[in-house]
Amino acid sequence: GQNIDQPTEMTATEGAIVQINCTYQTSGFNGLFWYQQHAGEAPTFLSYNVLDGLEEKGRFSSFLSRSKGYSYLLLKELQMKDSASYLCAVIQTGANNLFFGTGTRLTVIP
């Protein structure tokens, strides 16, 4: 089985930096995705980590530590449009099925 934990809600100020954490326990880990989902819309891909370390992509970065079962998504220079839910999802070996956490609802305030 798998267990994925994320904070339910976070609030941050426009222009600031926010870090959204995700811890997981799964058998046969084979990668971790971060998706962004605005209310009433489809999830959209942000990042994929399979090796330890930091992946940077513009204002968004994602970090993975396989030994600790831990990942975080770092959002810099926050904008109001970044208000959304951020979903952490892991892949088990042998399949391409995503197992999602409950998501973290981020609210960016002026």
Place this chain on the structure above:
Amino acid sequence: EAGVVQSPRYKIIEKKQPVAFWCNPISGHNTLYWYLQNLGQGPELLIRYENEEAVDDSQLPKDRFSAERLKGVDSTLKIQPAELGDSAVYLCASSPTRATGDEQFFGPGTRLTVL
């Protein structure tokens, strides 16, 4: 390039009625997924297709849910009869292959309300 298309976007039915959702994946994507997403939760996989074959349907409640992907392109998910607890958003996603790390592209979903 067109994204994943789903219809209808919204559906309201009374309990015990049947309902069907349609999904057209991105052209050329062999793998198709149906997810269920309850309010405030992450998506949960219902079924995964590789071309026309359902390769993982372990989470599909087979007493009332069924799915098909004829010709390995578009897919239909059916519920018969619907129950109050089926109210949720049903998401369809596709990926080019089943390779690990292949990004899944999601459609906008169908929001089902069962009264």
